[in-house]
Amino acid sequence: MPGDRVTVSLDEDAKNALEGLTEQTDESRSEVIREAIAFYAANFDSARASDSDHLQTYYEMLSTGEHVLLDVDLLHAFLNQVAGPEDRDGEFLDTIDQVAGYHASEYAERFDSLEDVLDWLSLCGFLTVRRAEAGSYHVVFPSEQLRWFMVRFIRGSVVDLPFEVEIEESVSKVLFTERELDDGSGSRAE
Structure with a gap:
């Protein structure tokens, strides 16, 4: 796939997250990063909104199975x-x-x-x-x-x-x- 190349320095958390995602998805590191950037771009406003803390809280509440919608x-x-x-x-x-x-x-x-x-x-x-x-x-x-x-x-x-x-x-x-x-x-x- 032709395109621009980007070099990124990863801290330990980002490195572990990338490794985990490549194992889970069976996709290349490049593909995981492209999908992550596309996802972030599509959800940028939500991620930056003042209610994003609420979204994280809702996610935590629901993912534990202790609460329901x-x-x-x-x-x-x-x-x-x-x-x-x-x-x-x-x-x-x-x-x-x-x-x-x-x-x-x-x-x-x-x-x-x-x-x-x-x-x-x-x-x-x-x-x-x-x-x-x-x-x-x-x-x-x-x-x-x-x-x-x-x-x-x-x-x-x-x-x-x-x-x-x-x-x-x-x-x-x-x-x-x-x-x-x-x-x-x-x-x-x-």
Whole structure:
């Protein structure tokens, strides 16, 4: 294939990546590099966009098998089955609390502030968050069903964080406020 020649110095990571790709694809190093350049050119805007960090996070979430993509209408269909308090089976509520408890220990290792937790849940698509004042956040949910579900989840998932979370529900939004612990014993959502 006639064309311009380019000499490139590879660091150890790039060298290992190139070797791995040539083994996986059974293609020449030149072909792998040409395909990589074409792919990068086609995806340049996405790779350079400010949301590219989000794309990497989404990739990591999905590739571990711990998270799935779920159509929002399907999520609402599930939650509509438990729309009213009388429809909420105790076993279902216990399962939500169990999942929240698991996440509480994960969040205690991962997050240092309520803002970090809410930003994470916003990234996951469950809510929209707007900072109200230092330590306070207005949170809007796409539906009433998602609101009760996520407020319950958040109450259970922040209990191991080093602060209290005060939760005030209004008509269309919820105010979450991070408060210092009085006794230093762990957090709780009120």
